[in-house]
Amino acid sequence: MNKRIIILTISFLLSGLLFANTTIDGAITKAAVDITEKCDAKSILAIDDFESPSQAMTLYIREQLADSIFAEDGLLQIVTREHMDKVEKELKFQNSGVASEKTILSVAERLGARFIVFGKLEEFNSSYILRVRMLDVKTGAYLFRRTYEFQYSQKTEQLLGRAPNYKKVSLGLLVEANKNSLDFISPSVGFAFDYSPWRKISIGAKAAASYDMYEKNNDLVTLEALGTFRFYIVSLTGEPVTGIYTELQAGTSLFFVNSNIKPAFNGGASIGYRFALNNFYIEPEIRFGYPYLFGCGMYVGMRF
Known part of the structure; x- marks a missing residue:
């Protein structure tokens, strides 16, 4: 009986490892896998900034997503916001400063990108939702619109500029x-x-x-x-x-x-x-x- 009690307790402890809540890095990794499955080999993928409450979080999502995608498929060519800024400024000037989905597609097309990824982070109770959108630059059609939920963590609060x-x-x-x-x-x-x-x-x-x-x-x-x-x-x-x-x-x-x-x-x-x-x-x-x-x-x- 003593052994049985100890085994049950250890199993309960290990269940925490098996059913742990998804972290921000886990959510981004899942998104990267889904994105690479939609991309053609050696195509150019543009990653726009993800809207979030803080610049630090926006930068982290973008860079972590780029790193995760490259780890999944090293043949993909990735361009990010730094590459898009100059083109976007020109297009915003031409369109009276209005940034729209059409503007994003124009920026990606000028960079030779085949696909573009963007989205935003939303807070819901004690968890967060990462909304990811992927567009085909040629057709303007969505390849997917998916959400990835992850839990509160010390890292997310620091990236959002909050003292947890x-x-x-x-x-x-x-x-x-x-x-x-x-x-x-x-x-x-x-x-x-x-x-x-x-x-x-x-x-x-x-x-x-x-x-x-x-x-x-x-x-x-x-x-x-x-x-x-x-x-x-x-x-x-x-x-x-x-x-x-x-x-x-x-x-x-x-x-x-x-x-x-x-x-x-x-x-x-x-x-x-x-x-x-x-x-x-x-x-x-x-x-x-x-x-x-x-x-x-x-x-x-x-x-x-």
């Missing part, structure tokens, strides 16, 4: 099975608090009570009071204070055996994964240490 805010305080409840037992395992409940002064580091405290329900000759209850230091190794969504973490734990265990109390040093380490959804979080964790040997549990709580 994050929830620094968490308060949650714990349900666990551990080896605070003489013969088998003990069920345990508790609560946890942590504060994150930095995006990858949290300090906090935990308290839990375990009852050895399988002990026949003695009543054994264990109380644990622990201080914690946590480091988030990687966040698959880019959001601060989420993702895979490792944690050091140290404190005291009090063993209530019948009417006697026996204190003991408690120390160990854990690894887990914090899934966050707005103000809520869920957190599977496995831990190893002394005197409990191992524990496997789940936290659920709120972030502030």
